[in-house]
Amino acid sequence: MFVCPLCNGLQTIVVHCPACxxxxxxxxxxxxxxDDYSPYLDDEGLKLVDGDQNSSEEHECVHLYQCTKCDRDRHVSINELHR
Structure with a gap:
């Protein structure tokens, strides 16, 4: 079983905006x-539709980061940990 350290509060990651x-x-x-129901669906199935077809093989969880200064978004892949 693999778990995302960010989703499970095991670590925090500092990401800086590439623009500012x-x-x-x-x-x-x-x-x-x-969509409205995606937070309640199976994690492994959702990984197949997050835009990274290899994420289920690579055990990554893609997180959204937003800059509070210039309002830019960035997707960051977080390596999941084997539990």
């Missing part, structure tokens, strides 16, 4: 923004 270098705010998993 401001610290970005983590907004959750990208797949949670797909």
């Amino acid at each position: 270098n401001w610290e970005m705010k983590e907004q959750g998993r990208v797949v949670d923004y797909l």
Whole structure:
């Protein structure tokens, strides 16, 4: 079993905006923004539709980061940990 260290509060990751270098705010998993029910669906199935077909093989969880200064978004792949 693999778990995302960010989703499970095991670690925090600081990401800086590529445009203004401001610290970005983590907004959750990208797949949670797909539709109203995606936060309640199976994680492994959702990884197949998050835009990265290899994420289920590579055990990654893609998170959305947003800059509070210039409002840019960035997707960051987080390596999941084997549990």
